Amino acid sequence: MNEFEVCSPHYEIDGLPLPIFLYNYFSLDIDTNNVFPEHFLRLYPELWGLVTKYFPLRILRQDLFETMITFMCAQGIGMHLIRKQVSMIAETYGERITVTFKGKDIVLHGFPTPERLAAADPFTLSRCTNNNRIRASNIIAASRSIAEGSIDLDSLRNREIPLDELRNTLAQNSGIGYKIADCIALFGLGRFDAFPIDTHVKQYLGTWFNSTTALRSLNPATYLIMDAEARTLLKPEFAGYAGHMLFHCWRKEIKKLRSF
DNA sequence: GTCCAGGTCGTCG
DNA sequence: CGACGACATGGA
Numbered sequence: 001m002n003e004f005e006v007c008s009p010h011y012e013i014d015g016l017p018l019p020i021f022l023y024n025y026f027s028l029d030i031d032t033n034n035v036f037p038e039h040f041l042r043l044y045p046e047l048w049g050l051v052t053k054y055f056p057l058r059i060l061r062q063d064l065f066e067t068m069i070t071f072m073c074a075q076g077i078g079m080h081l082i083r084k085q086v087s088m089i090a091e092t093y094g095e096r097i098t099v100t101f102k103g104k105d106i107v108l109h110g111f112p113t114p115e116r117l118a119a120a121d122p123f124t125l126s127r128c129t130n131n132n133r134i135r136a137s138n139i140i141a142a143s144r145s146i147a148e149g150s151i152d153l154d155s156l157r158n159r160e161i162p163l164d165e166l167r168n169t170l171a172q173n174s175g176i177g178y179k180i181a182d183c184i185a186l187f188g189l190g191r192f193d194a195f196p197i198d199t200h201v202k203q204y205l206g207t208w209f210n211s212t213t214a215l216r217s218l219n220p221a222t223y224l225i226m227d228a229e230a231r232t233l234l235k236p237e238f239a240g241y242a243g244h245m246l247f248h249c250w251r252k253e254i255k256k257l258r259s260f
Numbered sequence: 261g262t263c264c265a266g267g268t269c270g271t272c273g
Numbered sequence: 274c275g276a277c278g279a280c281a282t283g284g285a
Contacts, residue, residue: 077264
């Protein structure tokens with residue numbers, strides 16, 4: 001199938017039909033009015049008023065390998081530093097792309113291939129990973145496994161794989177725990193049932209949903225309990241999509257964070 | 261100066 | 274198991 005084939009007729013950009021790959025990338029197959037369960041409005045009317053503002057939010061179906069490496073850079077540091085790391089990785093190891101815009105050349109960089117990162121020197125790569133050598137080594141090891149074929153990323157695209165099995169498989173890699181595994185599933189595999197629990201999610205589970213587990217320290221056991229709790233509050237098949245809306249709602253409306 | 265940020269892992273009681 | 278420190282930097 002040609003990826004420039006257009007999708008269903010009612011999607012357009014400036015009057016032009018939308019290519020199917022953009023329809024998929026922006027996950028326009030998902031009706032975000034249908035992401036929260038019916039009873040949510042009744043149970044949490046005040047929260048509903050806040051979170052409905054985030055219904056236009058799209059979860060992108062992003063590149064799997066890029067998603068994997070990007071979230072391996074997202075451990076206990078701010079969004080600003082995460083972006084910086086990914087940019088530096090692309091600029092240092094990614095293919096250079098020059099585009100001309102309004103008569104000016106603009107240099108961009110694609111995200112590197114697994115082979116490219118597999119061949120990276122740990123110390124050199126660590127300058128892109130916030131000087132964290134452990135993180136750099138983990139990224140190289142994961143990239144090497146993929147490049148050598150001992151990990152088959154494409155086999156993970158099978159929708160029949162249960163979420164916990166997927167999570168455990170991804171978490172075999174050093175540097176990937178449950179949270180990052182769930183992020184890879186959600187953003188890289190379009191598994192909208194995956195519900196990553198980070199510091200913000202843990203906070204809103206405690207504040208908005210009175211989860212007592214959220215008051216305990218985070219470890220694999222409490223992570224799984226909160227995951228199960230979230231599936232009773234949300235539609236299990238869209239727990240991650242709804243969670244992402246709640247995540248942004250919490251950060252912007254409550255924490256008043258400007259970056260996203 | 262202190263605390264927290266899209267965590268994970270090894271170690272110790 | 275559960276708690277705790279290391280890993281690293283920067284913005285509030």
